[in-house]
Amino acid sequence: MLLSELKFGSYLTYTPRPNSDEGKYAKNYVNSIKMEIGIPTDPPLFMSDRVAKNIKAGIDETPLKDFFGRDVALVPVPKSSLMQLNSLWVPLKLATAFSKEGFGTCYPCLERKNPVNKASYSKPENRPKAIDHYKSIKLKMTLQKPKKIILIDDVVTRGSTLLGCASLLQESFPGTPIIGFAVVRTISDPDNFKKMVEPCIGKITRNGDDTFRVP
Amino acid sequence: MKSFSETIVKLTSDELIGHPLNDVEKKFAPQYVFIKGNREIMSFPRVSVIGTRKPSRQGVTDTIILTKQLLKKNIVIVSGLARGIDSIAHKTTIRFGGKTIAVLGTPLNVFYPPENEFLQNEIMKNHLAISQFPLETQTQRKNFPIRNRTMALFSHASIIVEAGEQSGTLHQGWEALRLGRPLFIVDHIMQNGDLEWPSKFIRYGARILRINDIETLLDPLPTPGVIKDVTF
Numbered sequence A: 001m002l003l004s005e006l007k008f009g010s011y012l013t014y015t016p017r018p019n020s021d022e023g024k025y026a027k028n029y030v031n032s033i034k035m036e037i038g039i040p041t042d043p044p045l046f047m048s049d050r051v052a053k054n055i056k057a058g059i060d061e062t063p064l065k066d067f068f069g070r071d072v073a074l075v076p077v078p079k080s081s082l083m084q085l086n087s088l089w090v091p092l093k094l095a096t097a098f099s100k101e102g103f104g105t106c107y108p109c110l111e112r113k114n115p116v117n118k119a120s121y122s123k124p125e126n127r128p129k130a131i132d133h134y135k136s137i138k139l140k141m142t143l144q145k146p147k148k149i150i151l152i153d154d155v156v157t158r159g160s161t162l163l164g165c166a167s168l169l170q171e172s173f174p175g176t177p178i179i180g181f182a183v184v185r186t187i188s189d190p191d192n193f194k195k196m197v198e199p200c201i202g203k204i205t206r207n208g209d210d211t212f213r214v215p
Numbered sequence B: 001m002k003s004f005s006e007t008i009v010k011l012t013s014d015e016l017i018g019h020p021l022n023d024v025e026k027k028f029a030p031q032y033v034f035i036k037g038n039r040e041i042m043s044f045p046r047v048s049v050i051g052t053r054k055p056s057r058q059g060v061t062d063t064i065i066l067t068k069q070l071l072k073k074n075i076v077i078v079s080g081l082a083r084g085i086d087s088i089a090h091k092t093t094i095r096f097g098g099k100t101i102a103v104l105g106t107p108l109n110v111f112y113p114p115e116n117e118f119l120q121n122e123i124m125k126n127h128l129a130i131s132q133f134p135l136e137t138q139t140q141r142k143n144f145p146i147r148n149r150t151m152a153l154f155s156h157a158s159i160i161v162e163a164g165e166q167s168g169t170l171h172q173g174w175e176a177l178r179l180g181r182p183l184f185i186v187d188h189i190m191q192n193g194d195l196e197w198p199s200k201f202i203r204y205g206a207r208i209l210r211i212n213d214i215e216t217l218l219d220p221l222p223t224p225g226v227i228k229d230v231t232f
Helices: A021-034 A047-061 A090-100 A130-136 A160-172 B013-017 B039-043 B057-072 B085-095 B114-126 B143-153 B169-179 B197-203
Strands: A005-014 A072-076 A110-112 A137-139 A148-156 A178-186 A197-207 A210-214 B009-012 B032-037 B046-051 B076-079 B100-104 B128-131 B157-162 B183-186 B207-209
Touching (some): A005 A021, A005 A148, A005 A160, A021 A178, A072 A090, A090 A148, A110 A160, A130 A160, A148 A160, A178 A197, B009 B013, B013 B032, B013 B039, B032 B039, B032 B114, B046 B057, B046 B085, B057 B076, B057 B157, B076 B085, B085 B114, B100 B114, B100 B143, B143 B169, B157 B169, B169 B197
Parallel strands (some): A148 A178, B157 B183, B183 B207
Antiparallel strands (some): A005 A197, A197 A210, B032 B128
């Protein structure tokens, strides 16, 4: 059964069609996260590690201060497509990096059994709904009943993926608090993009087939 | 005057690409590559334009139109210097003043196919040729699919213009998908109902590309330059 709302957190914002230097930087940054780019430091770091370390360093000054915790299960959100073995799965990289920083324990327990359209490349009318995600994902392993589950994704736009995944998980873990975290949230209108770092806690709400994200 | 081998630079894959490789990239990445030409070309967005050695008239036209569109956006065209689509992509790039990278399945001093000797020399002189095979390596059939995976690694995105069910091009397609790099299939391929691979690739994340509408392709490409240590 589909949830009607979901609490979520995010740390950064970006806009797909930037019209400012900071907007262009943010878009490039997001592309680097999506490619898990290596950073030529000594020793080398990768974008997931860098993001997790930066969030760890600044989180106490943000609304996300009490968002994570050691008794939390971090569940990476599946890609929209099927995956070959040994493929890059960015939410898994992020969940693993967050785990290293003490934000919880990574449990890659969700799997896509049927592909859905990739939201960021689809026209609004073709974007998958929460129900499409719910029906196309399966639980591939069980985990001991955690105190709290946080779904981990790289980017949230309308929140249908997070809501679909949370709906599936709540059937297996009734009573367990489930929330979502996406490193970046999309600001569709470039004029509404202010700056890249804007930590927030918000809500994803479902109205029929459609989902809405605030902020 | 320097000998041919003295003009070749040996680099690690990390050094050529400009940043450390993640574990997924490392899986099939050559430890070393040999390059000849202008290394600066690597600092621009790079897109592979690849396909069959025996293209149809439509495939030839699509390759030329697509390559010209990409050149207008200052994208470097990567291909494998094979007959057919690869050669057309390289030649179109050179003819219209763009920059191209050839990733070879042979050592840099071997010209295969032989008729591309002039083209390969031009690329080694004014563009960039890359091979993971040392000069003394014997050319073998198995080296070409290995090269195809390497070409996916050195490209930010790949476009298959035309390919049959057994085409070596598909090795690059699978590797691009595994690496999480955007893979595009030119739309006219989808009209060929005899082919099974396009729908399979779509299920694994490939996308359809209309050659006159490349904006969707540009979105995930990085802006020129190397990502330094980034903080926020």
